[in-house]
Amino acid sequence: MKPTILLDGVSKSFGAIRAVRNVSLALAPGEIVALVGHNGAGKTTLIKLMLGLIRPTEGVVRVLGGDPSTDAEVRAAFGYLPENVAFNPALTGRETLHFYSALKRAGREQVEGLLERVGLAEAAGRRVRTYSKGMRQRLGLAQALLGRPRVLLLDEPTTGLDPALRRDFYRFLEQLRDDGATILLSSHALSELEGRADHVIIMGRGEKVADGTLDELRRLARLPTRIRIRLAEGERRDGFQGSWRAVNGRMLEIDAAPEEKVALVRAAMGAAIADLDVVPPTLDELYAHFQDRQDLDR
Ligand SMILES: Nc1ncnc2c1ncn2[C@@H]1O[C@H](COP(=O)(O)OP(=O)(O)OP(=O)(O)O)[C@@H](O)[C@H]1O
Numbered sequence: 001m002k003p004t005i006l007l008d009g010v011s012k013s014f015g016a017i018r019a020v021r022n023v024s025l026a027l028a029p030g031e032i033v034a035l036v037g038h039n040g041a042g043k044t045t046l047i048k049l050m051l052g053l054i055r056p057t058e059g060v061v062r063v064l065g066g067d068p069s070t071d072a073e074v075r076a077a078f079g080y081l082p083e084n085v086a087f088n089p090a091l092t093g094r095e096t097l098h099f100y101s102a103l104k105r106a107g108r109e110q111v112e113g114l115l116e117r118v119g120l121a122e123a124a125g126r127r128v129r130t131y132s133k134g135m136r137q138r139l140g141l142a143q144a145l146l147g148r149p150r151v152l153l154l155d156e157p158t159t160g161l162d163p164a165l166r167r168d169f170y171r172f173l174e175q176l177r178d179d180g181a182t183i184l185l186s187s188h189a190l191s192e193l194e195g196r197a198d199h200v201i202i203m204g205r206g207e208k209v210a211d212g213t214l215d216e217l218r219r220l221a222r223l224p225t226r227i228r229i230r231l232a233e234g235e236r237r238d239g240f241q242g243s244w245r246a247v248n249g250r251m252l253e254i255d256a257a258p259e260e261k262v263a264l265v266r267a268a269m270g271a272a273i274a275d276l277d278v279v280p281p282t283l284d285e286l287y288a289h290f291q292d293r294q295d296l297d298r
Pocket of ligand 1: 014017018019037038039040041042043044045046
């Protein structure tokens with residue numbers, strides 16, 4: 001499938017600061033991509049390059065086959081939610097979306113449906129000044145969705161949303177993804193991206209340090225999977241020697257290398273066990289692993 005966004009050998013410097021260094025990547029239609037990295041890793045700079053707001057110092061940026069910094073048609077396909085979204089506090093939510101729909105030439109008829117979709121229909125007639133942070137964030141998302149974008153770039157979109165709104169938000173993104181949109185979201189909240197992002201890109205000091213599905217990153221990192229069992233009443237621990245360790249009384253756990261995992265679970269099933277958990281490395285652990293590896297390579 002043709003990529004929606006393609007970066008080839010892209011670098012961006014601001015004077016002496018090399019914010020992005022030699023990054024190549026491809027984002028496909030119908031995927032949710034998580035862009036993660038420490039503060040100052042280059043995430044926002046990458047997003048601005050994709051939007052065509054800034055031009056690369058070196059390399060090529062292509063979005064839907066065109067150059068986003070010069071091609072108005074390409075820019076019209078974008079929805080963008082900036083990190084710190086700021087609206088005119090004197091306008092109502094509805095007026096705000098009417099304003100942006102005119103700006104994006106998106107047609108006003110979408111506005112009511114979008115207000116409904118982000119849960120702001122009832123508050124649409126209130127001034128933005130009276131909105132909570134989460135409500136402003138949802139208005140920002142509605143703004144980004146005007147014009148049915150094929151590419152959505154969302155910078156820290158769930159900041160300020162409570163857990164229920166976050167869940168709704170991701171459900172909503174999944175629908176857009178299933179309709180074929182490419183969605184890139186930058187975030188520090190790694191645990192909430194687990195199971196939601198189809199593709200993860202890890203940035204470190206301006207460089208891309210990892211790129212793949214969560215499963216691919218797990219295979220590459222070769223971090224252990226934690227297997228934890230609870231023995232049934234009366235069962236003895238004798239069969240669990242070696243690297244098995246006891247935790248909280250009746251529980252035993254072991255860190256299994258990828259190739260030992262299945263054999264260890266099978267062996268554990270030979271005993272009378274009351275419970276079993278197999279916990280693969282989390283995105284937090286993978287993130288730390290790839291960051292450490294970048295430090296070692298320096
Ligand atoms: N306009 C600019 N002028 C000078 N330096 C800049 C500019 N924009 C970004 N930088 C620098 O480039 C580097 C990358 O910044 P960027 O905002 O892309 O990081 P980020 O990963 O989005 O960080 P955060 O998670 O804190 O938002 C930082 O060192 C930053 O200070």
